[in-house]
Amino acid sequence: MAAEVLADAGLAVTVYEHMPSVGRKLLLAGRSGLNITHNEPLDDLLARYGHGADHLATAIRTFGPQELRSWCASLGEPTFVGSTGQVFPASLRATPLLRAWLARLASAGVSIEARHRWLGWATTSDGAVDARRSLFGRADASTVEVTGDVTVLALGGASWPRVGSDGGWVAEFRRAGVEVSELRAANCGIRVDWTALFAERFAGVPLKNVAVAVADRSVRGDAMVTSGGVEGAPIYAHSAAIRDAIDRDGRCTVTVDLHPDVSNAGLRDRLERRRPKDSLATSLRRTIGLTPVAVSLLREATGNRVPVDPAELAVLVKAVPLVIEQTMSIERAISSAGGIAFAELDETFMLRRLPGTFVAGEMIDWEAPTGGYLLQASFSTAVAAAQGALAWLARHPITSIP
């Protein structure tokens, strides 16, 4: 996105990417529909970015959901708003969008150098970092030095390193004196030590329409049982709180309300109508409609000592406790928390210590829930960084001959 803004302004732009092709994480996000942004009042949207909200506000107000949706439409991918406000391209895929985008970038003169890994900055003879000169490692193990009048780095966080972003840049930034907080898993699943039987039978089975609570906050949605734990939007929504609780106390209790639409008393009344001859599974299905995965979850959570008393059982169904000691690793998280401290950046996302170098996207220290907020902030900061670069160039004469 930064390349597009810079090329549109008439600059000669080269994108360096260490993978064999660009946009692999965008394509991965496309596998679940490509929730590109969120349709809600801008102040509500900004509030999703927590401590980053103030720092991101100008970028998101300048290039926000409406601008992003128009941009998608301009690439032949009109968007629509889903029932919860999430915005998706009509095709629910990233491939057509990326294909059209790459064609447009090519016709704007942007060249792409794949298999070029940014290694860091070159140093001057006295050992200082030279922000205009970057070093790239190539597939044949050679290194090439590139001088740019401006540089925008958008190297991502460290989740799903398989598709490209591995956080390898962090050490180099720290070496240059830039404060970077540790990249940590955000929007990630929780690890649960299921019994072998449960994991085998229910991995991949959803717990539909549940409410997941941590402390006094509850989030509804569908959670997905996996062989090693639970994933899904209502879990991801709590991942920052779970992470902080584990850091503080070594564990965090997550409770799952299997029947969020019926009160405790309502469930108890229904459970009292249980037929004596029915098995636990049958009675829970008949009286309160629990699915096999939900019934087995009760067994897992209680060590197979599910209470028979209707009142006690109702309490359990409304708050199945899962004691969590670990979240899923960053390799399988949707996004990363941590990154370059805002204090290191000016309002145009330029590194204060390295003038002429701008940063964008997940490498900056903000985090947000799923729902389109991650891509929105990545695009918005890229536009802001590119506009910042143009403004900076206007004040500093271009010296490279394209």
Ligand SMILES: Cc1cc2nc3c(=O)[nH]c(=O)nc-3n(C[C@H](O)[C@H](O)[C@H](O)COP(=O)(O)OP(=O)(O)OC[C@H]3O[C@@H](n4cnc5c(N)ncnc54)[C@H](O)[C@@H]3O)c2cc1C
């Ligand atoms: C499974 C999954 C589903 C997701 N779904 C959604 C969704 O529906 N909606 C949403 O808003 N967000 C979603 N996200 C998150 C979203 O994809 C990211 O927040 C976003 O892509 C971050 O953009 P970025 O440009 O900062 O980093 P990236 O998209 O990771 O891009 C960084 C690029 O830099 C390259 N790179 C890294 N290091 C180097 C280096 N040293 N040298 C050269 N190149 C390098 C990488 O290969 C990569 O191509 C999803 C993430 C995952 C993992």
